[in-house]
Amino acid sequence: MTARTSVGSVLPLRVKPFLDADNTAFWTGGADGRLMIHRCRGCGTWFHPPAPVCRACGSLEVGAEQASGRGVVASYTVNVQPWIPGAEPYIIAWVELAEQPNLRLTTNLVDIEGEDVVLGSPVEVVFEQHPDGDVWYPLFRPVDGSGK
Amino acid sequence: MTVIGERTAYISGLGQSAVGRNLGRTEMSLTVEAITNAVADAGLRLSDIDGLVTYPTGGSGTAHGGFGGPSPAAVQDALGLELDFYSGSSDGAAQLQALVNACMAIATGLARHVVVFRTVTEATAQGGGGRRGIGAGTAAVDGAFQYILPFGAVSAACWLAPLARYHMDTFGLAREQLGQLAVVSRANAQLNPRALMRGRTLTLDDYLESRMIATPLCLFDCDIPCDGATALVVSHVDTVADCPHVPVQVNALGTASRGRPSWDQWEDLATFPGRGPAAHMWERTELTAADVDSAHIYDGFSIITTLWLEALGFCGTGEAGAFLDGGKRISRDGELPLNTDGGQLSGGRLHGFGHLHEAALQLRGDAGDRQLPTQPEVSVVTNGAGSTVGCALLTRGLT
Numbered sequence: 001m002t003a004r005t006s007v008g009s010v011l012p013l014r015v016k017p018f019l020d021a022d023n024t025a026f027w028t029g030g031a032d033g034r035l036m037i038h039r040c041r042g043c044g045t046w047f048h049p050p051a052p053v054c055r056a057c058g059s060l061e062v063g064a065e066q067a068s069g070r071g072v073v074a075s076y077t078v079n080v081q082p083w084i085p086g087a088e089p090y091i092i093a094w095v096e097l098a099e100q101p102n103l104r105l106t107t108n109l110v111d112i113e114g115e116d117v118v119l120g121s122p123v124e125v126v127f128e129q130h131p132d133g134d135v136w137y138p139l140f141r142p143v144d145g146s147g148k
Numbered sequence: 149m150t151v152i153g154e155r156t157a158y159i160s161g162l163g164q165s166a167v168g169r170n171l172g173r174t175e176m177s178l179t180v181e182a183i184t185n186a187v188a189d190a191g192l193r194l195s196d197i198d199g200l201v202t203y204p205t206g207g208s209g210t211a212h213g214g215f216g217g218p219s220p221a222a223v224q225d226a227l228g229l230e231l232d233f234y235s236g237s238s239d240g241a242a243q244l245q246a247l248v249n250a251c252m253a254i255a256t257g258l259a260r261h262v263v264v265f266r267t268v269t270e271a272t273a274q275g276g277g278g279r280r281g282i283g284a285g286t287a288a289v290d291g292a293f294q295y296i297l298p299f300g301a302v303s304a305a306c307w308l309a310p311l312a313r314y315h316m317d318t319f320g321l322a323r324e325q326l327g328q329l330a331v332v333s334r335a336n337a338q339l340n341p342r343a344l345m346r347g348r349t350l351t352l353d354d355y356l357e358s359r360m361i362a363t364p365l366c367l368f369d370c371d372i373p374c375d376g377a378t379a380l381v382v383s384h385v386d387t388v389a390d391c392p393h394v395p396v397q398v399n400a401l402g403t404a405s406r407g408r409p410s411w412d413q414w415e416d417l418a419t420f421p422g423r424g425p426a427a428h429m430w431e432r433t434e435l436t437a438a439d440v441d442s443a444h445i446y447d448g449f450s451i452i453t454t455l456w457l458e459a460l461g462f463c464g465t466g467e468a469g470a471f472l473d474g475g476k477r478i479s480r481d482g483e484l485p486l487n488t489d490g491g492q493l494s495g496g497r498l499h500g501f502g503h504l505h506e507a508a509l510q511l512r513g514d515a516g517d518r519q520l521p522t523q524p525e526v527s528v529v530t531n532g533a534g535s536t537v538g539c540a541l542l543t544r545g546l547t
Contacts, residue, residue: 083303
């Protein structure tokens with residue numbers, strides 16, 4: 001069964017986050033093609049989900065910075081059950097970003113079939129805009145040459 | 149010297165309602181049946197009960213998916229109870245937090261006979277349709293769910309399947325090994341009159357051929373929604389002379405949260421957050437994993453049980469596949485009998501309280517046709533995964 005893997009086709013309509021001061025950079029960075037991840041200005045630690053405090057050192061001097069958008073597939077599943085009728089199958093992945101070990105996002109993989117996904121393989125971010133136009137979802141696709 | 153206050157408490161009574169699919173009964177009807185059975189089993193009257201605790205609380209009854217039964221206040225009012233202590237919450241050490249709260253109420257002297265209950269009506273709530281995704285119909289999500297649900301990860305199956313994939317790819321866990329949990333649970337269910345799957349056998353081939361839910365987890369890796377209520381009476385040990393049967397003591401609780409309390413952010417993909425409470429529990433007892441005679445390990449999904457087996461030290465990290473291989477070790481006559489009532493995989497999703505009930509019943513020696521051939525003296529119970537985990541060690545008799 002071929003998974004839905006084109007940007008804009010994976011899910012019929014994605015639920016939207018409630019935007020606030022902590023999460024707006026993450027959910028809107030895609031407008032400029034930028035993956036915005038929180039980072040501590042004191043100790044340099046990246047962290048996700050975003051929060052107003054560094055979970056490594058307790059500093060309040062934190063904020064979103066542009067990450068490379070590169071990472072690897074830490075693990076994944078091909079979801080087959082029609083929780084959202086008509087959407088299945090689609091690939092849910094945990095992507096570890098290149099910036100730091102265990103800096104991880106839950107996301108969807110696109111432009112690759114489920115049977116071709118390999119743990120540790122390199123991926124890069126691509127954004128999907130909500131039809132309302134105010135939220136951009138970071139999805140990931142194989143880095144050129146690693147997928148089919 | 150660490151105070152092990154939970155040993156002030158013992159399980160004096162056990163009760164269940166009817167358990168089934170689409171029973172068409174209200175959550176209060178099931179709850180009252182379980183509680184009155186438990187109180188009678190303890191040799192007590194409702195007027196003796198001075199504490200009432202549940203997981204989660206009201207607000208998620210049949211009209212809202214059937215995940216939770218009535219609130220303590222609703223049950224207190226229905227039964228006309230006079231209470232010195234009551235609590236209902238989904239926070240804490242998973243469903244076992246209700247037991248923890250009862251133990252704390254007893255250890256502090258706030259109450260002496262606490263009813264602990266858990267009611268589900270998920271089968272009736274789902275009716276003929278399938279399970280809906282979490283957040284379905286929601287306008288906007290916040291908190292940790294906002295980083296998961298928009299990607300179609302709308303069931304715990306989607307949050308746990310990547311851990312199963314990781315275990316398979318990293319340690320060689322095979323579906324034939326994971327499937328032993330489903331097969332052995334199904335065999336155990338044949339001896340439990342309340343088990344949903346009594347009368348329906350399951351072979352390893354049936355498991356291997358079943359449809360996928362979220363790869364590599366298939367249908368039989370998932371538990372079965374049901375209707376039912378479970379209740380316990382937890383009492384102060386100084387009442388034990390009045391207990392009409394073998395007391396079951398709470399030897400140690402595991403309530404810790406160590407590491408990131410999260411379904412997708414837990415640091416080590418080879419393990420899971422159950423490591424915290426498992427270590428905490430062993431820190432609070434002189435007993436060890438080698439002393440455990442029966443295990444009642446949460447099985448909302450089979451991979452959860454696998455990760456708990458490793459967390460509790462029954463085998464090393466990555467070794468659960470070999471531990472489960474062939475199924476003999478976890479069978480009724482194996483070295484670690486597991487989920488002897490059929491668990492949630494074949495008994496029904498009583499959501500952790502089935503495990504607690506069965507552990508206590510086996511320790512008492514009152515499990516009827518499914519009583520283990522060698523009387524257990526020590527049993528372990530675990531609940532939960534991801535951001536909500538807890539465990540308890542129970543013993544036959546008081547120490």
